[in-house]
Amino acid sequence: MTALASRNPMNDQVTTATHAVSIRGISKTYKNGFQALKAVDLDIRRGEIFALLGPNGAGKTTLISIICGIVQPSSGTVMADGHDVLRDYRATRSRIGLVPQELSTDAFETVWAAVRFSRGLFGRPRNDQHIEKVLRALSLWEKKDAKIMTLSGGMKRRVLIAKALAHEPSILFLDEPTAGVDVELRHDMWQMVRGLRDTGVTVILTTHYIDEAEEMADRVGVITRGELILVEEKDVLMRKLGKKQLSISLQSPLQALPEGLDGYALELADNGATLTYTFDAQSEDTGIAALLRKLGERGVDFKDLHTLESSLEDIFVNLMRSTP
Template sequence: MQTILSIENLSKVYASGLRALTNVNLDIQRGEIFALLGPNGAGKTTLISIICGIVNASEGSVRVAGHDILADYRAARSLIGLVPQELTTDAFETVWGTVSFSRGLFGKPANPAYVERVLRDLSLWEKRNNKIMTLSGGMKRRVLIAKALAHEPQVLFLDEPTAGVDVELRRDMWELVRGLKANGVTIILTTHYIDEAEEMADRIGVINAGKIMLVERKDVLMRKLGRKQLTLQLEAPLSAIPEGLAAWGLELADGGTELTYTYDSENERNDIITLLRNLNDAGIGFTDLKTSQSSLEDIFVSLVHKDPPAASPFAAPAVAEDGKGQVKGQVTSR
């Protein structure tokens, strides 16, 4: 796939001495939905602000479709749309007026049909002549999205777009995002709703303490780091795991009536069949079984709560990368 956004060795140190970003390398592919996850203060908004020209980087470079955001800033920024966290809108302007004005800021000719389509997609058409100050918080959020789409960007940043909004807006916006992706628009999403990233994203990036910890396709990440469990309800309680089954790493719970096997093997089906045969040979019967797999939220929490080495307060888990944030290997344990 073609790279539309390239970030190289990007760092940001504020005047106060706060290091918000450290040597960030990342490539975003054209037409993908990329979810950037991280705890509060991890550097997500700083990274987006640098790309969008709101904050200056201390080191490094960013290119959007080959255009440097500093040397060729007009061309680079014309390709970007941003939906910020804050509800910053022109209170006394109408919905139609502010969206049309945003389009004109990028030198785009008037296109009432396109603006109408955006407003209809966001359920704003009936409010087009209302002043923004009269709108609810959810409607103001819709206006921000419409403004970001007004100039037909190729890259759209959604910075916590559904924070504090109603279920209807979340549903409408994800339908809109799917439509944008189908038309080739690249979406970079930050969110604290992990279920959104799990449902929508093609790739996941995790940032913590200003460093990219991991970048991986969602399905690969779930396969590598998603813990799977087989739980058996035993016919009779066990006081201990039989010695012949010790190598399986089985765990007893609920007074010895529940047996749990944790696995992540590519040959999981054969492993489970072999385990069940071994249990049968050992005279251990069960009345019920169930399987479960950890969610993306479980994986995220386990990654960001790993304690960094004392020698480096910003150290991230060991990841084999190719210099562009493309993960080659699996996160290793400390």
């Protein structure tokens, strides 16, 4: 029997109003003793794009499977669109669209038949206009009469997304949605996901492509070894944990760093032809002007300046390295 935590009904009303998904104390231990999730708490807001990042085996797919009702948690509760995923499974599942990692499709069906059938599975009335809209948005309209077995891998991935959208869900899970697809399709999907967000659909995605999360996400969560170690607004995260680097191309190479600059994080590169200065991205007073003045006082002339800023991938890699 799954343990269910008691809840305050007033808190449920607040959660229903502001959060598409509310997770409390979710843990999952499999029969072999492996603990995939450890007391995860997470609220996902209505109408946002939330990116869940983590290495392989971190617990991303297990967490999504629990929210979708595919896997039962060992403990904890999940509310999706105001419904408990265990006690009100049918209502919850009808509000969720899931695009899994695996390319499991109805090989002998046509694209049109598979997507329309998927809508019917959730008890939704026939709506060919909506199915057409979805297929056109995913550039599948010209393939609507093709057998799925004849499609490329990228096209099959589009079919999975079309099936997930067929019943007009309010919450959409994308589990590695662009794995193995070409760059053009990735950008098409990004555009489609933004359009869904603009209509009020809540989108939760897991991805190995950090630039995908950086491009689309409103907020980012990082999970590792079954624990959610960070949840933050993407822009705030990049300001807090990001670094900037000033690259100074010198007129003449230096053999060593000038004296009296110990307070600056400076390094020589390119055989002394480039001086790099690393500082916090969120710092308002970076001291760049003072540094350049001190370099000038020491007879160090430069010919070019170039600034680089940490990407979300840089931040993610540093987080993984710093997590014990």
